[in-house]
Amino acid sequence: MDFRDTAEEARFRSALRRWLQENLPEGWGSPGYQEPEGEARVEFYRDWSRRLYEAGYVGLHWPKRYGGHEAPLTFQAILLEEVGRAEAPEHIGVIGLGMAGPTILARGTEEQKERFLRKILTGEEVWCQGFSEPGAGSDLASLQTKAVQTDGGFVVTGQKVWSSFAHIADWSILVARSDDSGDKHAGLTYFLMDMHAPGVEVRPLRQITGDAEFNEIFMDSVKIPADRVVGEVGDGWSVAITTLMNERANLGFALTSRLDVAFRKLVTLAKATGTNGTRAADDPLVRDRLASLWTDVQALRFTNYRAFSSFLRTGVPGPEGSVAKLFWSETNQRLTKTALQIEGAFAMLGTGSDRAVEGGRWQNLQLRSRGNTIEAGTSEILRNIIAERVLGLPKSR
Amino acid sequence: MDFAFSEEQEMLRASARELMNDRYPPERVAAIADGGGFDREEWPAIAGLGWIGISVPEEQGGAGLGFLEELVIVEELGRALYPGPFLSTVVLGLEALRLGRAEELISDILSGKRIATVGWAGEDGRFDVDPAPKVSWDDERLSGVKLFVPDIGVSDLLVIVGGTAQGAGLWTVDRDAEGVTWRELPTVDGTRRQGEVTLREARATALHIDGPASLERLRDRALAALAAEAVGLGSRAIELALDHTRTREQFGKPIGAFQAVAHQLAQAFLEVETARSLCYWAGWAVAEGTPEASTAAAAAKARAAEAAVAACERAIQTHGGIGFTWEHPLHRYYKRALGIAATFGWGDSLRARVAADLLDPP
Numbered sequence: 001m002d003f004r005d006t007a008e009e010a011r012f013r014s015a016l017r018r019w020l021q022e023n024l025p026e027g028w029g030s031p032g033y034q035e036p037e038g039e040a041r042v043e044f045y046r047d048w049s050r051r052l053y054e055a056g057y058v059g060l061h062w063p064k065r066y067g068g069h070e071a072p073l074t075f076q077a078i079l080l081e082e083v084g085r086a087e088a089p090e091h092i093g094v095i096g097l098g099m100a101g102p103t104i105l106a107r108g109t110e111e112q113k114e115r116f117l118r119k120i121l122t123g124e125e126v127w128c129q130g131f132s133e134p135g136a137g138s139d140l141a142s143l144q145t146k147a148v149q150t151d152g153g154f155v156v157t158g159q160k161v162w163s164s165f166a167h168i169a170d171w172s173i174l175v176a177r178s179d180d181s182g183d184k185h186a187g188l189t190y191f192l193m194d195m196h197a198p199g200v201e202v203r204p205l206r207q208i209t210g211d212a213e214f215n216e217i218f219m220d221s222v223k224i225p226a227d228r229v230v231g232e233v234g235d236g237w238s239v240a241i242t243t244l245m246n247e248r249a250n251l252g253f254a255l256t257s258r259l260d261v262a263f264r265k266l267v268t269l270a271k272a273t274g275t276n277g278t279r280a281a282d283d284p285l286v287r288d289r290l291a292s293l294w295t296d297v298q299a300l301r302f303t304n305y306r307a308f309s310s311f312l313r314t315g316v317p318g319p320e321g322s323v324a325k326l327f328w329s330e331t332n333q334r335l336t337k338t339a340l341q342i343e344g345a346f347a348m349l350g351t352g353s354d355r356a357v358e359g360g361r362w363q364n365l366q367l368r369s370r371g372n373t374i375e376a377g378t379s380e381i382l383r384n385i386i387a388e389r390v391l392g393l394p395k396s397r
Numbered sequence: 398m399d400f401a402f403s404e405e406q407e408m409l410r411a412s413a414r415e416l417m418n419d420r421y422p423p424e425r426v427a428a429i430a431d432g433g434g435f436d437r438e439e440w441p442a443i444a445g446l447g448w449i450g451i452s453v454p455e456e457q458g459g460a461g462l463g464f465l466e467e468l469v470i471v472e473e474l475g476r477a478l479y480p481g482p483f484l485s486t487v488v489l490g491l492e493a494l495r496l497g498r499a500e501e502l503i504s505d506i507l508s509g510k511r512i513a514t515v516g517w518a519g520e521d522g523r524f525d526v527d528p529a530p531k532v533s534w535d536d537e538r539l540s541g542v543k544l545f546v547p548d549i550g551v552s553d554l555l556v557i558v559g560g561t562a563q564g565a566g567l568w569t570v571d572r573d574a575e576g577v578t579w580r581e582l583p584t585v586d587g588t589r590r591q592g593e594v595t596l597r598e599a600r601a602t603a604l605h606i607d608g609p610a611s612l613e614r615l616r617d618r619a620l621a622a623l624a625a626e627a628v629g630l631g632s633r634a635i636e637l638a639l640d641h642t643r644t645r646e647q648f649g650k651p652i653g654a655f656q657a658v659a660h661q662l663a664q665a666f667l668e669v670e671t672a673r674s675l676c677y678w679a680g681w682a683v684a685e686g687t688p689e690a691s692t693a694a695a696a697a698k699a700r701a702a703e704a705a706v707a708a709c710e711r712a713i714q715t716h717g718g719i720g721f722t723w724e725h726p727l728h729r730y731y732k733r734a735l736g737i738a739a740t741f742g743w744g745d746s747l748r749a750r751v752a753a754d755l756l757d758p759p
Contacts, residue, residue: 001406001465001681002399009398074398267756281756284749291748294755295675295696302674305400313401323667380656386666387659391639394654 003305005078012071013078019055020086029087042168045092049123052091059097059121062105066117073312077253084257095165096120096127100173100192102246107231107239112192116171128169130160130193130217131240138381140175141184141237145219147176147191149233153225154178156193159218162375166202166215169195173243174224175236188236192228199223209367244377245321252304252324256297259332262365263297266290266339269358273342280342289338296331300324322390326382329372336366400677402469410469416446417477423726426478430587430729435480437512437551444509449487452684453495458507464618464684468625468676475626476633478733480588482548485514488622489615493556496611497567497604502554513569514552515615516543516594519559524741526616527609529566532559532596538576539568539601542593545740549592550581557594557601558612565609570601586736588729613691614683619741620694621683624676624701627737631669631705634730638662638712645717658715665711668704676701692754699747702738709734 005013025048027033036044052058053067060076062068069075083090091097101120104112119125136143145158156176166172172193179187193200199222204212231239270281270290280286303324339362340347349356350363373379387393402410420442429435443449452467453459460466467487474483486506490513494503505511519530520542532541541559549572557568570577576599584591606612639662642653652658679697682690709731713720720727738744 001402001677003678003681005398077398271756287752287756288745288748290755291696291751294751295700295748296671298678298693298696299671299675299700302400302678303671305398306674306677309399309401323670327667327671380660383660383663384656386663387653387656391635391659391662391666393639393643393659393662394651396654396656396659 003302009074009078012075013082016057016079016082017086019057020082020088023051023055024086024088028089042092045089046123046126048089049091049093053122058091058123059101059117062101062117062121066105066113067121068117073308077308080253081257084254085261087258087261092123092126092165092168093120095129095169095173096125096171099129099243099246100127100171103173103190103230103239103243104192106242106246107190109227111227112230116192125170126165126168128163128166128172128195128215128217129243130163130166130172130174131243132162133159134161138378140240141188143175143177143188145174145176146180147178147189147224149178150223153223153228154189154191156191156219156222156224157199159216161205161216162214163202163217164214166195166217167204167212171195172217173230175240178233178236185237186234188240189233190230190236190239191224192230193219193222193224194228197222197224207368208370209364252300252307252321252328255328255332256300256304259297259300259328259335262332262335263293266293266335266342269339269362270342273344273357275344286338286342289341293331293335293338296327296334300328300331303327322377322382322385325376326379326386329369329379332372333366333369336362336369340366402465406466406469409466410473413448413470413473414476417473417479421477421479423478423729426480426588426729427726429480430478434581434587434590435482435548435551440481440512440551441509443481443483444507448483449491449509450507451487453491453503453507457495458504464621465677465680468621468680468684471622472625472629472676475629475733478588478630478729482512482514482551484589484619484622484626485547485552486512488618489513489515490552490554490556492618493558493567493615494569494604496606496615497569499569499602499604502569506554511554512548512552513554513556514546514548514592515556515558516546517558518543518545520544524616526612527565529558529560529609529612532557532561532566532568534559534561534563534566534568534601534603535598537600537603538598539570539596540598542595544582544591544593546579546592546594547589547740549579549594550590555594556604557596558615565606565612567604567606567611568601569604570596570599574599576600584736586729586732588733589736614686616741617679617683617691617694620698620747621676621679623737623741624672624679624694624697627698627701627705627734628669628673628676630730630733630737631665631672631701631708634705634709634712634727634734635662635665635669637727637730638665638715641716641720652715661711661715665704665708669701669708672697672701672704692751695742695747695750695754698741699744699751702734703744705734706731706738 059068060071061073064070133143147154147156174191174193178189199220201218203216206212273280343357346357351360447460450459452464455461491506517524553572555570576597579594581592645652675697679693682693719725
């Protein structure tokens with residue numbers, strides 16, 4: 001057990017830090033910086049993703065033949081930490097890198113790997129996820145989107161929801177029902193769907209913060225060729241599980257280092273904010289809360305490291321990822337709530353008010369954090385997974 | 398980066414667990430806790446295993462391993478509610494003697510011939526470092542009162558932590574020397590008994606130490622070890638609850654199938670596992686003497702003790718009535734967890750120090 005970088009890891013980390021310092025987009029992170037909007041925003045992120053790729057920082061642990069570098073997995077962990085630490089923009093291919101790509105690598109055909117993987121890395125093609133439906137959230141296997149087999153492929157009709165990036169996506173990983181005669185888990189098939197195909201319509205959903213990060217996807221007789229099925233027809237449930245385990249395995253490092261950054265900003269806020277003539281940072285109750293949050297962040301960091309070690313040993317993401325995601329989501333909710341409490345009455349003022357503290361960013365983050373215990377597996381589902389798969393308790397359903 | 402224990406460390410854990418299962422099964426621990434306490438005749442067997450000097454270099458007569466290995470053993474001892482003086486003699490006493498370079502006493506401890514404990518807190522019950530609890534040292538004679546001296550009944554050597562006008566100090570004194578009176582205090586946790594020591598101009602030997610830094614090192618070892626004990630016993634309490642809820646049936650099915658029960662245990666698992674991560678980090682930091690060792694040890698002990706207490710409470714709750722009886726072993730896990738929480742500072746006082754480290758840079 002050694003929590004320090006090896007010489008090789010340290011070299012990689014410092015080169016990466018230097019690269020980030022020298023290459024962050026002009027003005028990024030400075031006070032008053034405004035990200036571009038609309039089409040320009042998509043171009044901005046695509047450009048950034050391309051530069052990351054060209055510098056050799058995307059797909060570190062993916063096979064070389066698909067554009068990766070076959071670097072040790074620890075390098076990927078370092079990358080996620082450092083990008084989070086520098087508060088650098090994210091690669092546009094969040095879903096492609098974290099979900100679609102690993103699933104294609106694990107379960108896809110050679111043709112699918114050749115066709116899709118490199119373009120995920122370069123940011124040329126953006127992916128979204130078509131899993132949840134209005135009638136199928138936590139009970140994903142009850143989904144009703146129909147895939148009817150025809151000559152040379154399938155015709156898909158139905159509706160998906162809570163799909164981040166769908167409004168800019170070129171492709172979607174999609175689970176649909178190809179057979180409704182038997183068990184609900186048995187009749188599912190996993191597809192790679194062209195988001196530009198006729199019959200696909202995307203409508204943005206405005207969320208609790210007022211932003212529209214995610215969307216509904218409507219599919220009306222969308223044709224999907226047979227060679228866009230991942231795994232066997234009818235085996236979509238097990239492919240979907242591959243995707244979901246990867247989703248949670250990949251979340252950890254990036255989220256924790258962002259949480260670490262958020263914690264440092266919270267400390268800055270506590271030092272800058274006065275109530276009744278004393279700094280919030282001198283209030284014993286606030287200090288206890290901050291010490292506890294710091295402990296949470298460290299606990300999460302080292303729990304990720306432990307989960308990562310078991311991943312390195314077994315090669316498949318384990319259920320530890322469920323512990324980390326559950327703990328992270330609740331920590332982020334506590335952290336952002338603490339910021340509001342430190343702000344006092346100013347917590348009422350959101351973005352757009354010239355009297356808002358730090359432009360109202362904490363209000364936005366706090367509201368956004370409520371989604372954390374719902375997205376990527378609700379806390380209730382994660383507790384079921386821990387109870388049943390880790391602790392071996394009997395199934396509740 | 399490497400975040401896993403080595404094969405050798407895992408083997409050490411397995412052998413410690415096996416030995417505890419064999420020699421200190423719950424009914425044996427119950428008999429010791431409810432009866433006359435640990436028998437010091439059982440201690441030399443621990444010496445025979447090489448565990449006493451586990452983190453002492455070979456040239457000084459130890460096993461030449463590190464504090465992480467010591468922590469692995471402590472975790473297993475915590476899991477078994479081991480009622481012997483390992484924390485007092487190995488984690489604290491032996492390290493104190495090493496800090497003070499008391500060579501002759503060190504070899505007596507390593508052989509199992511003598512058992513040392515540490516008197517730290519004064520009459521206010523605080524385990525402070527700077528200033529350390531006040532004692533008086535005059536003309537080679539030591540006076541003062543020490544409370545919460547663990548395993549006093551089986552120890553024959555006392556290491557006294559104290560502060561005088563000259564600063565922090567460590568002294569050794571024979572428990573049964575002239576001028577020393579001691580008694581066991583009736584503790585809630587029968588597996589670790591605490592004593593009171595009164596020194597009235599007792600003839601003591603002052604050890605040469607590096608002031609508060611030495612005491613900090615000692616305290617950080619204790620905090621990391623207490624965290625490891627808590628993680629060990631918290632995990633065991635969850636296992637007992639799992640065994641029960643997998644088999645106990647109500648309404649026609651095992652109660653573990655009810656989410657109201659299962660989610661409590663999932664939460665307990667999450668809390669103990671995240672505390673375990675902190676504990677291993679703190680153990681590594683203390684072993685390596687890294688700058689964050691002190692903060693990490695405080696955070697780990699605070700969180701691990703709280704996780705263990707909560708795990709025991711959930712285990713008692715999910716056991717129903719039987720979990721509330723004296724007959725069932727759970728109460729001893731709970732009491733040991735509460736004892737761990739209460740010694741060397743409850744979570745809030747440890748967090749106050751963490752907050753100072755984070756918010757008030759010197």
